[in-house]
Amino acid sequence: MLSWLFPKKTQTETPVYQEHKEDFSDVTIVAEYFKELTGVTFDxxxxxxxxKAKSFCQNNNIYSYKELLNKISQDKVLKQELINRLTTNETFFYREFNQIAELVSLIKQESHPVRILCAPCATGEESYSIAIALLESGVASNKFKIIGIDINSDAIDRAKKANYRERNVRNLSEELQQRYFIQEGESFQLKSDIKQLVEFHIFNIFEERFKSLEKFDYIFSRNMLIYFDADTKQKAVEVLRSMQKDQSKKIFFGHADLF
Known part of the structure; x- marks a missing residue:
């Protein structure tokens, strides 16, 4: 009687928290996957x-390497983020300049506009270095086209922005810095007319779509092979050779890219 005045208290359910057990005991499955995907070996x-892989997983609420591989097979964004996390992009303007000077000399002998590939291009310093060196030698901007590619999307974004620090431009004379950059404090912003001379794209040389870029007169592929084992190095060289208009011309590899 009068129970409607005193309704029964309903018992609230205690939330159940699922405990996740971490398993980061065998990173070799990540190493094997990454080598298959990019050619890069972590042996x-x-x-x-x-x-790096464990930190990446924990930051993304992933509790094992098996779960990681499963998720990136379904999530292209997460896959790209992993590639960005596991690849290195450290370079600077006019690095190993003797090779750039040799390229400039060869291009000055060409009677037609040339296409130049930088693979990998990292954050853009090498590609822009070639453009600057060509302009400094008197080659007109309509006589060359430079394409820079990299598997790291963060690096490509930075290359497109072309905003650098003093350590990146340390090999350039003060005159070149003033001619091609706008300096604001410690920031060196490449001028827009130079930025327009280079195109940047996210590409993996081992993917079939890489061939959609068509062939090039000259190829720079410096300090990529150092991350490959012997078999993958040979495969990479064959891929790059297939992208040459004239295979009698050499490909510019880095001094550290030992065969």
Missing amino acids: KQISILNS
Whole structure:
């Protein structure tokens, strides 16, 4: 009686929290996957890979390397973020300039406009260095086209923005810095007319769509092969050779790219 005045208290359900058990014991499955995807091997840097991969997983609420591989097979954004996390992009303007000077000399002998590939291009310093060196030698901007590619989307974004620090331009004379950059404090912003001379794209040379870029007169591929094992190096060289208009011309590899 009068129960409607005193309704029964309903028992609230205690939320159930699922406990996740982490398993980061075998990073070799990530190493094998990444090598298959990009060619990059971590055979001599397995502890570095483990540290980076584990940190990446924990930041994305992933509790094992098996779960990681499953998720990136379904999530292209997450896959690209992993590639960005596990690849290195450290370079500077006029690096190993003797090779750039040789390229300039060869291009000055050409009677037609040339296409130049920088693979990988990292954050853009090498591609822009070639453009600057060509202009400084008197080659008109309509006589060359430069394409820079990299598998790291963060690096490509930075290359397109072309905003650098003093350490990136340290090899350039003060005169070149003033001619091609707008300096604001410690920032060196490449001028827009130079930026327009280079196109940047996210590409993996081992993907079939890489061939959609068509062929090039000259190819720069410096400090990429150092991350590959012997078989993958040979495969990479064959891919790059297939992108040459004239295979009698050499490809410019970095001094550290030992065969």
